Amino acid sequence: MLKNLDPLLNADVLYALQSMGHGDELVICDAHFPADSIARETVLGKLLRIDAVPASRVLKAVLSVLPLDTFVDAPALRMEVVGEPQTIPAAQRDAQRELEASGEKASFAPLERMAFYERAKRAYCVIASGEQRGYGCFILKKGVLMKADNEVRSGDPQ
Template identity: 45%
Template sequence: MLKNIPPILGPDLLAILRAMGHGDEIAIVDANYPADAAGPVLVRLDGISATDVLDAILTLMPLDDFVAEPALCMQVVGDAGRREPIMDEFETIIRRHEPKMGLASLERFAFYDRVKTGYAVVQTGERRLYGNIVLKKGIVRPDG
């Protein structure tokens, strides 16, 4: 055990987060997502919600403030402007960690393509529909 690190972040995921560089992307996906076939390294966190994983990851990983959209969710099929309740929860968590940032969205197949080019995928036990988000890693600035 370590102090000040959320316990749901195990050694494999911590190593991935540490190894990622500025601009690398990590996806947090729901239980229905075809994560095993996506391509990037896969970490499974079955039984843990996507919102809990997002909150834990953002306690350690900064989002990229050099891009307009460092956090992206999957658009609702057939209604791109609709927001599912989990998307509002994602945005609340993002704003708690990164007050000036929000949540943008991508069309379903564009989202799949984006995940395939990412650094890693974290598959959760999330059962709410559209519980998927891509995060672009930012930088840790020097003190002072």
């Protein structure tokens, strides 16, 4: 057990999040998403799992360590409901609440279903959740944590 680290973040997920660079994207998906086949086409090339919890809970865990990109208009995307692009299903409302609670200054922008699948294939990785509700699928773009020039951390050379 690690201190101040969400227990949902297993070693594989932490490795992927740390390995991502500024601008890389990750997918958090529901149980209905073709996660394994899409994940095989990503940079990581394999599916990551955080089972038995809703997508919003996975989002909360990921956002506890991952900054969103502040240099783009939409660092957080949600899959649009087919034929109802303005509809926000319960899974997406829960995820929006977690996004707001994280302190990030973003909201989920919509992305059409087939465009979402194509973009997901170009992501760094896919994290499958245990979300049973439909449309619990999201893409996040990683940002940066800037260190101030005068900031010195313990262990840094002086």
